[in-house]
Amino acid sequence: MSSVTALSTAPVERRERALAALAEKPDGVVEAIAAKAEVTPAEVLAILPKGAATTADVSEFEAIWTEMSGWGEILFIVHTDDIVLEATGSLPAGSEGHGWFNIHGDSPIGGHIRKDNCAGITFVDRAFHGRRSCSVWFMNAKGSAMFKVFVKRDEARELVAEQLVKFEALRDRYAGA
Structure with a gap:
C-alpha cells in the first residue's frame, strides 16, 4: 500500500476503532474509550x-461561560492521563487579561484559562454508567477536553432539575447552528 493510500484510509480506520470501542462500553468514560481505540476524545464525541453531542x-x-455562571453549584472536572480533578462550586464570572481568561470569586x-487554546465547545448529553449525564466540554486543538462543566446531581x-433545564436551553441554542 502506498503512503497516500495509507493516509487516506487512516481516518476511516480511526473511526472504525472508535465505533468498536464505543459499542463495547457505550456509557463508559469517553477518555477510556478513546484510549482503547487510540483516538482522541473529540473523535469519540463526534x-x-x-443529539448526544452538540x-x-x-x-x-x-457567552457560554457567562450563562453557566448563573447555574449555581456545578461539578468542574479536569481529566488528564494523570488525574481526574473534580471541584464543586459555582462558576465565577471571567474576564480576559494578559492572554488568559481569568476567573476569581467566592468559589x-x-x-x-488559556482561552486561545480552546478549539471548540461540545454539549454532551449521554448515559454514563447507566445514568443520564449532561456536561459542557471545552476542547483543545489536540482533541482533548481542557475542562468540563457538569450538571450537578442531588x-x-x-x-438537579433547574440546572438541567438551563443546560438544555443553552445546548438547544446551538443545536441548529
Whole structure:
C-alpha cells in the first residue's frame, strides 16, 4: 500500500476503532474509550448518537461561560492521563487579561484559562454508567477536553432539575447552528 493510500484510509480506520470501542462500553468514560481505540476524545464525541453531542463555535466561549455562571453549584472536572480533578462550586464570572481568561470569586473554582487554546465547545448529553449525564466540554486543538462543566446531581443522584433545564436551553441554542 502506498503512503497516500495509507493516509487516506487512516481516518476511516480511526473511526472504525472508535465505533468498536464505543459499542463495547457505550456509557463508559469517553477518555477510556478513546484510549482503547487510540483516538482522541473529540473523535469519540463526534460518533456519539444523534443529539448526544452538540457543538458550539469557540467564539461563543464567553457567552457560554457567562450563562453557566448563573447555574449555581456545578461539578468542574479536569481529566488528564494523570488525574481526574473534580471541584464543586459555582462558576465565577471571567474576564480576559494578559492572554488568559481569568476567573476569581467566592468559589473553590478559580484560576486562569488559556482561552486561545480552546478549539471548540461540545454539549454532551449521554448515559454514563447507566445514568443520564449532561456536561459542557471545552476542547483543545489536540482533541482533548481542557475542562468540563457538569450538571450537578442531588442527594438522590438525580440531575438537579433547574440546572438541567438551563443546560438544555443553552445546548438547544446551538443545536441548529
